Amino acid sequence: xxxxxxxxxxxxxxxxxxxxxxxxxxxxxxxxxxxxxxxxxxxxxxxxxxxxxxxxxxxxxxxxxxxxxxxxxxxxxxxxxxxxxxxxxxxxxxxxxxxxxxxxxxxxxxxxxxxxxxxxxxxxxxxxxxxxxxxxxxxxxxxxxxxxxxxxxxxxxxxxxxxxxxxxxxxxxxxxxxxxxxxxxxxxxxxxxxxxxxxxxxxxxxxxxxxxxxxxxxxxxxxxxxxxxxxxxxxxxxxxxxxxxxxxxxxxxxxxxxxxxxxxxxxxxxxxxxxxxxxxxxxxxxxxxxxxxxxxxxxxxxxxxxxxxxxxxxxxxxxxxxxxxxxxxxxxxxxxxxxxxxxxxxxxxxxxxxxxxxxxxxxxxxxxxxxxxxxxxxxxxxxxxxxxxxxxxxxxxxxxxxxxxxxxxxxxxxxxxxxxxxxxxxxxxxxx
Ligand SMILES: *Cc1c(COP(=O)(O)O)cnc(C)c1O
Numbered sequence: 055x056x057x058x059x060x061x062x063x064x065x066x067x068x069x070x071x072x073x074x075x076x077x078x079x080x081x082x083x084x085x086x087x088x089x090x091x092x093x094x095x096x097x098x099x100x101x102x103x104x105x106x107x108x109x110x111x112x113x114x115x116x117x118x119x120x121x122x123x124x125x126x127x128x129x130x131x132x133x134x135x136x137x138x139x140x141x142x143x144x145x146x147x148x149x150x151x152x153x154x155x156x157x158x159x160x161x162x163x164x165x166x167x168x169x170x171x172x173x174x175x176x177x178x179x180x181x182x183x184x185x186x187x188x189x190x191x192x193x194x195x196x197x198x199x200x201x202x203x204x205x206x207x208x209x210x211x212x213x214x215x216x217x218x219x220x221x222x223x224x225x226x227x228x229x230x231x232x233x234x235x236x237x238x239x240x241x242x243x244x245x246x247x248x249x250x251x252x253x254x255x256x257x258x259x260x261x262x263x264x265x266x267x268x269x270x271x272x273x274x275x276x277x278x279x280x281x282x283x284x285x286x287x288x289x290x291x292x293x294x295x296x297x298x299x300x301x302x303x304x305x306x307x308x309x310x311x312x313x314x315x316x317x318x319x320x321x322x323x324x325x326x327x328x329x330x331x332x333x334x335x336x337x338x339x340x341x342x343x344x345x346x347x348x349x350x351x352x353x354x355x356x357x358x359x360x361x362x363x364x365x366x367x368x369x370x371x372x373x374x375x376x377x378x379x380x381x382x383x384x385x386x387x388x389x390x391x392x393x394x395x396x397x398x399x400x401x402x403x404x405x406x407x408x409x410x411x412x413x414x415x416x417x418x419x420x421x422x423x424x425x426x427x428x429x430x431x432x433x434x435x436x437x438x439x440x441x442x443x444x445x446x447x448x449x450x451x452x453x454x455x456x457x458x459x460x461x462x463x464x465x466x467x468x469x470x471x472x473x474x475x476x477x478x479x480x481x482x483x484x485x486x
Contacts, residue, residue: 057082057094081435086113089456091440100464102434102441103451107261107293109324111373112455118323121369125362134162134359141364148371149330152302154311157332161351162359166292166318167203169329170254173288173314174207175353176333177252180286180340183349191251194226195242195285197233201262202254202290202316211254214263216445233260234268236275243283252313253280254288257304258409261293264447265407265414274308286313286337292329296320296370297380297454299410300387313337323370324453328363383454386461387411390450393465400469402476413450415468417476420446426475433471439464448472 062076081099085092089112091099101109111118125141132139146160161176163169174194181191196202196211203209204217210225212218218225229246231253232238243250257273260266273289280287289312294304298320301307305315314337318329343349373379387410397415398406407414420426427443434441443449452464 081440088112088114089453089460098438099435100439100456100460100467101453102439102464102468103449104320104453105324106319106442107298107451108319108322109453110296110320110370110455111323111377111379112453113324115323115369115373115455117373117376118325118366118369121365121372122325122362125365128361130362131357131360133356135354139359139361139364141361141368142359145364145367145371146330148368149317149332152371153315153332154303154305156311156334157315158335159333159338161331161333162364163329163331163355164327164357164360165203165329166290166316167205167208168355169292169316169318169331170202170211170288170290171205171207172331172353173254173290173316173333174211174252176331176337176341176351177286177288177314179351180337181251183340187248190249191285193229193246193250195229195231195239195246195250195253197255197260198230199233199260199263199266200254200256201260202256203292217262233263233266234272236272236279239276240279243279243285247283250283250285252286252288254290257289257291257294257310257312258299258307259294259304259412261412262444264416264444265409265412265449267407267409271308273305273310277308277310277312280313288312288314288316290316292316292318294409294412297374297383297410298412298451300380300383301410302374302380321370322363322366323373325366325370326360326363327357328360328367377455379454383411386454386456386458389458390461390465393462397465397469397472400472402472402480411451411454414444415448415450415472417446417448417472420476420479424479426479429475430468430471433474434467437467437471439467439471441468 082094083091084094089101091101149160150158181188198213200213202211209218209221211228229242231242258268289305291303295317315332322328341349341351394406402418404418405416417426427446430448
């Protein structure tokens with residue numbers, strides 16, 4: 055079967071300009087092993103972005119593979135609408151155990167986008183059901199350059215023009231705060247006092263915006279402001295959760311417990327689509343009542359809390375414990391910081407931003423038509439690594455389990471690739 059021609063004639067890839075896609079030979083990944091991806095021609099590549107930010111312990115991890123197989127021997131799927139199943143129950147208990155204090159209720163879904171939408175809908179409905187003055191709380195505050203997913207609700211609280219501005223007429227209005235500026239957050243909350251349902255933030259790092267790192271203390275200040283102005287706080291840890299920043303959850307760095315915690319990407323160790331929105335007893339109780347009062351949260355997806363995905367997620371949490379993943383990560387974070395020093399010194403690099411195992415290497419300005427980030431990606435492939443940029447920000451986000459030697463090789467490849475991709479253009483530019 056001619057895979058490539060069938061791909062070109064039938065597949066429509068996400069976040070991809072297909073006109074350019076069909077002009078290039080696609081990389082077709084067939085297998086994976088540890089932190090390597092292997093294509094149909096048997097070539098190996100380091101998985102430099104954790105298969106879109108979700109792989110944690112490496113691919114084909116024996117523990118997680120076995121857990122999914124064992125669950126498969128019992129059943130692949132049964133619904134959580136009106137029924138329950140052991141993996142969903144066990145995982146909920148485990149998530150509550152490790153989540154910031156106060157988050158005691160777990161609502162499952164399938165993607166980061168739905169995890170965020172669910173938090174927004176719950177927050178909105180919570181205030182409506184409180185009634186009286188509280189029902190005036192119908193507004194949301196989000197950050198400029200925010201990314202919370204691609205469905206219409208999550209796009210409404212998004213702020214990346216390139217992805218989001220097209221849909222403006224379809225979106226609900228939100229208040230946009232200047233990221234990292236607690237004063238601006240306070241101004242918005244004060245100007246809209248008594249009308250804000252919730253503030254939604256990506257704690258510590260705004261990933262899709264290009265790995266923008268917030269100043270220390272900002273998240274804490276946002277939590278305090280939400281308390282002062284009575285707004286609920288939604289922390290979208292879809293990207294930063296499950297160890298990415300060096301702690302299990304980014305909120306832990308600032309001792310913050312949000313009212314909603316959204317998790318997805320890394321929850322199954324990068325195995326299967328699963329998401330969860332965690333919330334507090336206070337919010338949960340706001341939905342209790344007799345059937346005929348219609349305080350139910352009328353929301354659910356067909357595959358919500360899929361048993362195979364929950365089994366993978368439980369096994370991933372076991373691996374965190376057994377392999378002391380977070381403990382062993384600390385030295386690798388420090389190593390990564392050292393390895394990035396010479397990259398930051400490259401004349402074509404304007405800034406390197408790092409928080410834990412999340413890195414954005416911003417290139418100096420090149421004409422957008424050059425697609426410099428993409429050129430770097432192609433160079434990296436030639437050298438044996440898969441990375442995917444955000445515009446001209448080269449993203450590095452390896453699995454937490456990566457060996458030190460592979461990490462060194464990965465940063466070396468990326469550095470060489472930046473030099474190789476920019477060289478033909480950078481020299482001419484300096485002369486100009
Ligand atoms: C990726 C991401 C999402 C969306 O998750 P999907 O599973 O792709 O829908 C939401 N929020 C953040 C912070 C993300 O990085």
